[in-house]
Amino acid sequence: MQVTLLGTNGWFDTATGNTPCVLVETKDWTVIFDAGYGFAKIDQYAVSEKPAYLFLSHFHYDHLIGFHTLAKNNFSAGLKIIGMSGVRQALKDYFDGRFTITLDALSYPVSIHEFDEIQADLPFKIEALPLIHSGPVLGFRLQADGATLAYVTDTGYCANAINLARNADLVLLECSLPNGDSSTEWPHLTPRQAGKIAREANAKQMALIHFDGWRYQTFAQREEAAQFARLEFPHAIAGRDGMSFTLDK
Ligand SMILES: [Zn+2]
Numbered sequence: 001m002q003v004t005l006l007g008t009n010g011w012f013d014t015a016t017g018n019t020p021c022v023l024v025e026t027k028d029w030t031v032i033f034d035a036g037y038g039f040a041k042i043d044q045y046a047v048s049e050k051p052a053y054l055f056l057s058h059f060h061y062d063h064l065i066g067f068h069t070l071a072k073n074n075f076s077a078g079l080k081i082i083g084m085s086g087v088r089q090a091l092k093d094y095f096d097g098r099f100t101i102t103l104d105a106l107s108y109p110v111s112i113h114e115f116d117e118i119q120a121d122l123p124f125k126i127e128a129l130p131l132i133h134s135g136p137v138l139g140f141r142l143q144a145d146g147a148t149l150a151y152v153t154d155t156g157y158c159a160n161a162i163n164l165a166r167n168a169d170l171v172l173l174e175c176s177l178p179n180g181d182s183s184t185e186w187p188h189l190t191p192r193q194a195g196k197i198a199r200e201a202n203a204k205q206m207a208l209i210h211f212d213g214w215r216y217q218t219f220a221q222r223e224e225a226a227q228f229a230r231l232e233f234p235h236a237i238a239g240r241d242g243m244s245f246t247l248d249k
């Protein structure tokens, strides 16, 4: 399993990165987490003729805005967009012709599915658990090619974040807040809280993602955050756009 971070900012793009998107290439499938503006770079990577599955954590714009670039990609074996209950309704207006290219005008088939409806039919094992945020949000745990990846973003500290990351080969954890900052109006994580989750889950590796574009403006600030995370979990690193991980057994 090859995991590439295409977008590691939260909220908005800056010189340090794009908004969230993670590309996972497995032997037989392409799996994508979220469609922030990092999604616009996916055609620079080896998106092959494999069937593609895109899992949405929630519907905040920083996780959807990259859908605007669907037309520059060619998922020739089809793209399935999978989200929480209500995903079809949530994306209905988004894909309206007034705002972007419509799905039926794309050169490849795209379909939209609720996670609970499609989970049993997916060709790989993936779990979703609710996290805590300003509204509903899902975290994911993917098992493929003998490796386990957890994708946990837009959440405060909670038991489900730990459950998703349990013994994972890699957990991607959000880091919207600087160390010691609890001033957020919406639940998010500080680097130490992210480190605590990785430690309590007994994860093997952890990378911080979803650095708030306003609070984290430099790579030096990201590295400082990783140092705080390492007080809890020694293997924590600061994610960057373009960073890649090979997980194998
Ligand atoms: Zn976000």
Ligand SMILES: [Zn+2]
Residues within 6 Å of the ligand: 058, 060, 133, 154
């Ligand atoms: Zn959010």
